[in-house]
Amino acid sequence: MTRATTQLRALLAGEMVVAPGVFDALSARLAQLAGFTAVHMTGLGVEAAQLGAPDLGLMTMTEIAQHAARIAAAVDVPVIADIDTGFGGVLNVQRTIREIERAGVAGVHIEDQSLPKHCPLLAGRSVVSRSEAVDRVKAALDARTDPDFVIAARSDADTISFGELVERCNLFLAAGADLAMPVLMTVDGGSLFALPPDEQMTWHRRLVAAIDGPVMGMGAGAPRGYTHHDLAAAGYRLMMYSADALGAAANAMAALFAEIRATGTTTGYTDANPGPYADPLTLMRAARLDDYVAAERRYAASLAK
Numbered sequence: 048m049t050r051a052t053t054q055l056r057a058l059l060a061g062e063m064v065v066a067p068g069v070f071d072a073l074s075a076r077l078a079q080l081a082g083f084t085a086v087h088m089t090g091l092g093v094e095a096a097q098l099g100a101p102d103l104g105l106m107t108m109t110e111i112a113q114h115a116a117r118i119a120a121a122v123d124v125p126v127i128a129d130i131d132t133g134f135g136g137v138l139n140v141q142r143t144i145r146e147i148e149r150a151g152v153a154g155v156h157i158e159d160q161s162l163p164k165h166c167p168l169l170a171g172r173s174v175v176s177r178s179e180a181v182d183r184v185k186a187a188l189d190a191r192t193d194p195d196f197v198i199a200a201r202s203d204a205d206t207i208s209f210g211e212l213v214e215r216c217n218l219f220l221a222a223g224a225d226l227a228m229p230v231l232m233t234v235d236g237g238s239l240f241a242l243p244p245d246e247q248m249t250w251h252r253r254l255v256a257a258i259d260g261p262v263m264g265m266g267a268g269a270p271r272g273y274t275h276h277d278l279a280a281a282g283y284r285l286m287m288y289s290a291d292a293l294g295a296a297a298n299a300m301a302a303l304f305a306e307i308r309a310t311g312t313t314t315g316y317t318d319a320n321p322g323p324y325a326d327p328l329t330l331m332r333a334a335r336l337d338d339y340v341a342a343e344r345r346y347a348a349s350l351a352k
Contacts, residue, residue, distance in 0.1 A: 051153040052195035055125035058084055059197070059225075059261070063279035068266065068289035070096045071114075072121035074296070076333055077324075079122045085153070086122060087287035088115055089266070090129035091166055095293060102166035108134040108143050116150035121335075125153030127197070127287070131164055133157050133183055140183050141190035144198075154197030156228050156263065157187055159204065159215060167232045167265065172203050180215060181222050188223045199263045199285075201228035209234060209250075213257045220260035226285060228263040229254055244270035248277065255282035266290070 058064045066085040069075040070092030078086045091102035093114055098105060106114075111130065119126045128147055133140030140157065147155055158164070159180035165171045174180065184200045191198065200219030204211040209231075216227035231239055231254055239247055247270040255262050262282060266289030269278050275286050299320070306316040317325050324330045 050193070050195065051119065051125040051151060052193050052197065055085060055127070055153040055197050056195045058125070059284055063275070063283055064285045065275055066125075066127055066285065066287045068092055068287050068292055069118065070293050072117050073334060074292050075118045075122045075126070076335070078292070079124050080333055083124065085125045085127065086118070087266075087289065088118055088126055088128040088152075089287070089289040089293070090131060091290050092293040093129075101169070103169075104131045104162075104164040108139070108146065112143075112146040112150050115147060115152050119151035119153075126151070127154045127156070127199075127285075128152045130155045130157050132160055132162065133187065137182055137186035140186040144187050144190035144196075145192070148191060148193060148196055154199065154225070155187070156199035156201045156226075157183055158201035158228075158230075159183065167203065167230050172206050174202070174204050174206065174215075177215060177218060181218055184219050184222045184224050197225045199226040199228045200224035201230060201263075201265075203230045205229070205231050205233045209254075213254070216258045216262070217260075220258070224260075226261045226263040227258050228265060229258065230265045232265075244272045248273055248281070251278065251283075252281045261285075 064085050065083065066087040067078050067083055068089035069078050069086045070089055075086050093111070094100050094102050094106055097110070097114065111128070115126065115128045130143055130147060133143050144155070159174045161173045161175045180202070184198070187198050200216070202212055202215040202219070204215045212229050212231065216229050220227050231250060233239065234242070234250055239250060242250070261284040264278060264283050264286040266287055268288055268291070269275055278286055303313060303316045307313060324333065
């Protein structure tokens with residue numbers, strides 16, 4: 048069977064890869080069943096789902112590696128994992144890469160934020176020096192044992208300027224990163240999302256055109272009125288919807304819990320939302336019930352002889 052890393056490399060050599068954000072093994076299974084050829088393990092989603100905490104880099108490297116291993120084992124498509132800043136200095140970065148590789152993950156993105164790190168949706172982001180950021184990337188590259196393992200280098204230097212963001216991405220690519228991942232939340236000191244959608248799209252085009260190599264999107268979807276096909280046309284090579292699945296799941300659960308509290312039954316919610324996974328048996332089939340049952344029967348048949 049082709050290694051997940053090699054699968055991801057092959058995908059990146061073709062059309063833009065869309066890897067939706069997943070936060071556990073079940074969400075990864077559902078993404079694969081929906082037809083996606085890769086998934087992205089979102090840091091925000093994992094911290095919220097596993098700790099009930101915001102995206103502030105609270106999980107440890109071993110927790111992330113163990114969680115990534117469960118996700119990778121649940122799917123037959125490549126998994127790309129968010130490893131924040133690499134969990135320490137360059138030696139920690141190298142251990143992180145080795146542990147994530149062993150987990151069966153196909154690739155990671157590592158960022159240049161200083162500690163404490165913050166989700167780009169929150170105030171308080173800052174970045175380390177260019178040299179320290181490049182050293183993180185070089186350490187990650189040196190640590191991988193599988194040459195197909197994909198390393199994307201993320202920069203949050205939009206907090207400084209558009210020019211600094213571009214320059215850092217180009218330095219990361221020159222150092223050997225497979226993709227650059229520019230976070231573009233701030234433009235000229237203001238929020239990108241306060242601009243009209245057409246202007247947002249213009250900034251995306253400018254950003255990708257200024258970067259000398261493959262570019263990974265930051266996790267937000269396309270501006271309103273646009274799709275990821277427009278982002279592909281702008282030159283992006285990899286896109287993910289980092290928190291959308293988590294938000295959809297949270298909304299669904301909140302509505303169900305409100306229904307139970309208000310009426311003492313789930314009938315109103317399930318009648319209004321008759322999706323296939325309302326049936327626990329169908330949900331278990333999505334989680335490979337048939338494979339497990341077939342294996343159990345195979346061993347039972349052997350014992351009966």
